[in-house]
Every structure is written in C-alpha cells, then in structure tokens.
Amino acid sequence: MPLLEVNSLVVEYRTSRGKITAVEDVSFSLEKGETLGLAGESGSGKSTLGLSIMRLVPYPGTIAGGQIKIDGVDILKLREQEMRAIRGRKVAYVFQDPMTSLNPVKRIGDHFVEFICTHEPTVKKGQAFNRAKDILKNLGISPERIGDYPHQFSGGMRQRIMIGLAIALNPDLVIADEPTTALDVIVQAKILDLLETLRRIYGMALILISHDLSIILERCKKIIVLYAGQMVEYANSEELHENPMHPYTQGLLRSIPNIELSDQQLSAIPGSPPNMLNPPPGCRFWPRCQFAEKKCSSEAPPLVDVGNQHFVRCFFHVSEGTNNE
C-alpha cells in the first residue's frame, strides 16, 4: 500500500469574482521514503496541492472532489479532530518563509516543546526539551542555542529550525514548500543537503515544491509538472530530463540557464500563464503552445500513459501512446 495516494483531486477557490479551479484532476501516489517534486510557475496550484494533503487549504478554498489517502485512510472523510492526529505526526509541512513562520516572542526551545507536547500529551516538558536538543544537533545548530529567540538566527538557520520542527514527531511524509526560495545559493545547497540527510536518517518521504525545475531535477526521483492547476506531465526525473514530452515541460527546460553549458541558447515560452478565473477552453496551454491545432482549443486533452511510468496531458502523444502498444 502506498504511503500517499491522491485520486482525481479537485480544489476550488470560490471568490466573489467567480470560481477558480486551482487544482484539477490530479492523481499520483507516493511510496515510503520516496521523493516527489512539484514543479510549476506561480499560480500553477503547487502550493494548493501541497496544502490540501494536510487539509489546510485556506478560505475560500475547498477540496471539491477526489480522494487523498494516507496509509489507506481517506483523510477527506476524517473529522477535524481526527485530522489533528495526522498533521505533524504523519504529514508535516515546511513553509516557504522562515522569517514569518516562527513566533518572534518565543524561544526556539519553546517552539519545539509546544509542538511536541500538543501532539503527544504524554511527553513531559523536560523530555521534549531533550528531544529538541537532539534535533538541533542533527540540524547542525549548537544545542546551546535552544534558549535563543528567532531573530538571533540567520535566515538559513531559521529554515533549518522550521525543518527541525517538521521532523520533530518523526512523520512519514514531509512537504517542503519552496524551502529555499528566500535563501542564497550556498545556504540553499546546505538546506537541501540537510533535507536529504534527514530523509535518510528518519526514512521519510518528501514532497518538494519549487518553481525552480533545476532543484527538482537534481533532488527528486519523481516529478509532477503543473500548469494552470493541471498535471501536464508526470515522470521519473531521468525520464523527464531525457525525454520531456509536454510542450510546456520542453519549453521550461529550454528556458533554464545551465551554468555547465557554454554558449547555451535559451528560448522562452511565448505569452503568459492564463487568468485562472477564465482559463482557455480545451487544453490550458494551447494559447502558448507552438504545436497547437484546432482540436487543442476545443477539447481538453486527457492524461496519457506513454509507458515507462510517464504520463503526459497532450493530444500529440495519444497516437504515439497507442502506436507503442
């Protein structure tokens, strides 16, 4: 049984100006200890997807359909009280901005103690404190700093503490939402290495959400590329890199500068992402797609299995897919 199973998930935001389908028909599964990357531009629905796995989609968002199973239990059917047993203990979330997600008037140790004791009421304060010290050691922060306040730490260290808090209850799955976007490259590499090490030590699965396809290609085994709320491509990282099939993925890969290549020719994807209040009919990518045909603007393409655990949402691979069979 997979650790996480998402089946045709739909998440909507009902705003005063209309309904936005931020996540539409997304399905995937994740085994214990696996790494999955969610890549996409701003507004592609990657954070909404991440938050819905914790059932934390902010108002006015609602999960309008589908299933999210964790260890076989559909969490969308759970009561809020039961959900609290999942958050933190089974699934933990690392938020993007380490500057605002820690309480500025609370010492670091108290963050850990509060978090551990709320979820595990039998644990005594002193024990929680000792556990916090152990975690700090694993994070590469001196345990003596447990009494310091958040402002006494640098951005990179604060993000480490956020990661430490996330793993404090030894969850099975950690969702890291742009964990390094606010940080410099050297710190970024350190944080990603740390996540990787901790994942190995604690045997967690990891969902890494990032707009930066380079990071995802480098760090994740499986990759989902999201565009305008839809999964446009889903494959292993090597497969996605070697053989990207969706025109959007191809365009993204062509627009990322690679410092290892000399005289690289970059090209952009024309146009800009659609207004989600009023997405284009048919395939959501067709107005920007160089291969678009008449059919693309009227019919929505299905997600096609092209073999080798590679899925693409594009008409041009329907025929190829069937030919291969």
Place this chain on the structure above:
Amino acid sequence: MSEIVKAENLKKYFPVQKSFFEQLFTRKRSYVKAVDDVTFSIKKGEIFALAGESGCGKTTTGRLVIKLVNPTSGRIHFSGEDITNLKGERLRLLRRKMQMIFQDPYASLNPRMRLGDAVGHPLVIHGLIEGKKEKQELVFEVLSKVGLTPPEQFVNLYPHQLSGGQRQRAALARSIILKPEFIVADEPVSMIDVSLRTTIIDLMLTLREELGLTYLFITHDLAVAKYISDRIAIMYLGRIIELGSRETLFLKPMHPYTQALLSAIPVPNPERKRKPIELAGEVPSPINMPSGCRFHPRCPYQKDICSKKEPRLKEIEREHFVECFLYDV
C-alpha cells in the same frame, strides 16, 4: 572600447543606529561597510554583472554608480567626467543618460498612474516635450520597442491589469524613453516566472543592440549572469573578490568563494551528481568584519597570512582579477 563608467576605491559606510544608552556611554560609532573599496570600470556597450549573495553590497554599488546614494569616499566617472560631487541642475541633466530598472515590477510602477503616463513621466520631469501629442508619439514608440504592442491598447491600462512580465517591460520602456546610455538593472528578472524570464533578458539584449546601451546587471543568480553578461564581478561582504570575463570566470574560477558559489548552483540534470564545496559557517555581519581577508573564517584553504593581512584585487591572468593570497607568488 572606451570606458563609460569608472568606479575608483568606492566606499559606502552606513552608520549603525545605536540605542540611547550606547550613545551616552560610548564614543565609537559603528558602521555597516556595505561597499568597501571597490574599483571597476564598465566598457561602452558591454553588460557588466555584479553577482553575489544578499548583503554583499551589489545593490548599493549599483546605486552609488548612478548617484542615487553618495559615496563615503572614492570617485565615480561617467564618460570621462568626474560625477562624484555633481549636484543640482547638472546632476539632473546627467540623469537623462543613466537610468535604473528595479527588481519588483509590482512596486516600481505607480498603481494610480496609467501606463502611458507612467512611461512618459520622465519626459515631463525633464521638460523634454512640448505637448501631449509629442509625448504620446514617444510613448508609443518605446512601448512597441519593448513588445507591448499594439501600444494604443496598453497606454490606458493601470499596472494591476498587467502581468509581471508586462510590468517589467513597461519599466524597461520607461527607462529607455530618455534615450539613456547606461542602465543599471537591479535583479530585473528575479521576480518573474521562469518561462518569461528569457523574454525579458532577450529584450534587454535586443535593446542593447538597437540603442547602443550599456548595462550594469545586478543579480544573485549566476546562471542568469552567465547567460547575459560579458564580464562578471563577484562580490563578498562589500568587496569585489573576483572579476573576469564570463568565460574565464566559469571555466576557471580562482577565488575559493567563487568556486564554492559555483558549485552550489543547481544544475538541471538528474544524472549529474555534483558535490557542493562545503563552506564553514555563514556570512559574517558587515558590522564586525573578520580581520584580514574577510572570507578567511570560511575558507577551506586559509593560511596564516589570511587573518593578518587584507588581500588586494590583483590581475592574475590577463583581464582576470582575483583577491586572494593563494595566488601570490
């Protein structure tokens, strides 16, 4: 190629605000040495990148060069003229020749100004136009240049009606309307979606060809710097620690910090398993700078001399400058 901008021993120290008691009991003032003795020159027509991590002084350097802040000491030359102490009317005239593009296109355009007015505003400020019609013509011209076409559709829009990429195009249009020679672009693409970044970068390259522009391109993203620039200067804690052409810098980085920085950049290739060079600790505070070379506490190759003496930027190879004792013979 002649030099268009020359910065000599540029320094900018910002005084640190002290608490009331500290003011009473201590005499010593402390400073943030944002830019600490930086020398470089930019050739006409080139794209010169200043790269480094946050807090290294790259933005302050850019602002010094176009006189948005005044240096603590040092000199700035523009087209051969010393502009360090330029004031008033003469400075205003100079501003026509140098413009700036900012990082955040959401904040750099007035939300209550229609695009046409915002883009044409520099013309009004500098009193370069007679009537409305002339302004409109010029605005139309620059809008089509930056790809906001047809311009008549865009002039009456407000910034919130545009996407991030379109806003940054508008900011570019505003910066070129005075026909400047030199543009400081401060992280112009870091807030723009990846799929649109290349269009902005390519637009900047096209404008350079068409208008004969020179850019100072400030960025934290070395991959972007590598794509766009001719020469790159790497800054660390207020100093340029390595400067060279794009090719030499990426093929043969010499300063240990540059090497670490390059090794930390993610490469979009899952098969390539790179090993980032580990640096000890984090960037120290620019108020309490380490003695000697300011990189020495984190440097994997530090020697005795590094904590005692400050290294100077030296030309190790032709057109390749490094500030490190490792290359002293």
